[in-house]
Amino acid sequence: MSSHYDVIVVGLGAMGSATCYHLAGRGAKVLGLERFDLPHAQGSSHGYSRHTKTAVYVDTPYEPFIGRSFELWRLLEGETGQQILVTTGYLRMADTGTWDHLRGKVRHEVLTADELAYRYPQFTLTSDYHGLYDPNGGLLRPELAIASHLIQASRSGAEIHGREAVTGWKETAQSVEVETGRGRYSADQVVFCSGSWTAPLIADLGISMTVTRQPLAWVWPARNAASFDVGALPIWQIPAPEYDGEYYGFPMMPDHPGFKLALHRYGEASDPDNLDRSARPEDEEEVRVCLRRYIPDADGPLTALRICMYTRTADDHPVLDRHPNYARVTVGCGFSGTGFKFSSVFGEWLAETALGQQTTIENDTFRFERLLESDHTDD
Numbered sequence: 001m002s003s004h005y006d007v008i009v010v011g012l013g014a015m016g017s018a019t020c021y022h023l024a025g026r027g028a029k030v031l032g033l034e035r036f037d038l039p040h041a042q043g044s045s046h047g048y049s050r051h052t053k054t055a056v057y058v059d060t061p062y063e064p065f066i067g068r069s070f071e072l073w074r075l076l077e078g079e080t081g082q083q084i085l086v087t088t089g090y091l092r093m094a095d096t097g098t099w100d101h102l103r104g105k106v107r108h109e110v111l112t113a114d115e116l117a118y119r120y121p122q123f124t125l126t127s128d129y130h131g132l133y134d135p136n137g138g139l140l141r142p143e144l145a146i147a148s149h150l151i152q153a154s155r156s157g158a159e160i161h162g163r164e165a166v167t168g169w170k171e172t173a174q175s176v177e178v179e180t181g182r183g184r185y186s187a188d189q190v191v192f193c194s195g196s197w198t199a200p201l202i203a204d205l206g207i208s209m210t211v212t213r214q215p216l217a218w219v220w221p222a223r224n225a226a227s228f229d230v231g232a233l234p235i236w237q238i239p240a241p242e243y244d245g246e247y248y249g250f251p252m253m254p255d256h257p258g259f260k261l262a263l264h265r266y267g268e269a270s271d272p273d274n275l276d277r278s279a280r281p282e283d284e285e286e287v288r289v290c291l292r293r294y295i296p297d298a299d300g301p302l303t304a305l306r307i308c309m310y311t312r313t314a315d316d317h318p319v320l321d322r323h324p325n326y327a328r329v330t331v332g333c334g335f336s337g338t339g340f341k342f343s344s345v346f347g348e349w350l351a352e353t354a355l356g357q358q359t360t361i362e363n364d365t366f367r368f369e370r371l372l373e374s375d376h377t378d379d
């Protein structure tokens, strides 16, 4: 079999599904290739929920992207009739720091320890804690988002293949040739959105990325379960001094039993083909520490524990760029544990770039160049 496309997208997780959607929506002839099922639980995009929020991105290079991401999620919801983004508010609790720099820039509230205790009695905090409440925060439903992007892409004419791994590719003067276990295809452009499997693609640039093992846990609250339901609790985040990281979590949703929480810190370095997806006692203990310390009412039986992967660059920021050595190759990778919320807009950027169009959002930051200059990944 040999077919020619405008663009082939390799990997149909968060970024690839969104890229296909934006390409097909612009009238391109698109082929999307995914090695596993659509969607699946072996990459970085499973687990029923992801945080999104706005206030923390004020005055960062992500600021224009986050605003556009919300517009695009709402557009996708309008097209599909699905609720992909559930606005819950975002609550950041901390015992140090201030949020003075947000004043006048974004809607938010700063909460004292007393206000936190009154509004969110689910948390047991000492009097030195204060809170930032971002009313725009909410949870994205990743499996539904990926499915929605792919369904809409297919309806706009994209060809979407599951269980078809790309085994090789090469760029020629006329096209890019892509080989899979099932066939051979050519295209004017290829976009690699291969998540934790992207490292070999950029190895020739001397850029390394670290893949880490990241557990996610769900528990059924021991008491007052209704106070952990969506509507009663925002998405939240709080320091994890024991682990030099942050705990974060979600209100309970009707599509998965349990109160979901996890530890955000870079876990054990791994390899995507040999990731240990078994549940270890220390995975559960990580979240038990949080429950005992901050949320004792939720410290009930485990309902699920899953393993996911972060793909980390040397400076913990992603790469959205054309490959410096291949004119027909665009890459979106290295989202370092925070990419899902941006997938709607990063997909738009990748699609526009592959088609040689002016991008809706300018991207001066998330380029290969900065990593070529100083790659210091060592953990």
Ligand SMILES: Cc1cc2nc3c(=O)[nH]c(=O)nc-3n(C[C@H](O)[C@H](O)[C@H](O)COP(=O)(O)OP(=O)(O)OC[C@H]3O[C@@H](n4cnc5c(N)ncnc54)[C@H](O)[C@@H]3O)c2cc1C
Pocket (backbone or CB within 6 Å): 010, 011, 012, 013, 014, 015, 016, 033, 034, 035, 036, 042, 043, 044, 045, 049, 050, 051, 052, 164, 165, 166, 167, 193, 194, 195, 196, 197, 214, 215, 216, 262, 308, 309, 310, 332, 333, 334, 335, 336, 337, 338, 339, 340, 341, 342
């Ligand atoms: C535990 C955890 C919690 C997170 N929490 C948040 C959060 O709250 N908010 C947030 O914004 N982000 C969060 N993230 C990060 C976010 O989920 C990721 O940045 C994002 O999902 C990455 O998407 P991706 O498309 O790059 O990777 P993936 O979704 O893994 O997609 C890559 C795809 O490429 C496919 N592929 C690879 N090689 C090939 C090949 N040769 N042929 C065909 N297909 C191939 C893979 O099978 C995979 O489907 C979290 C991540 C984890 C692991």
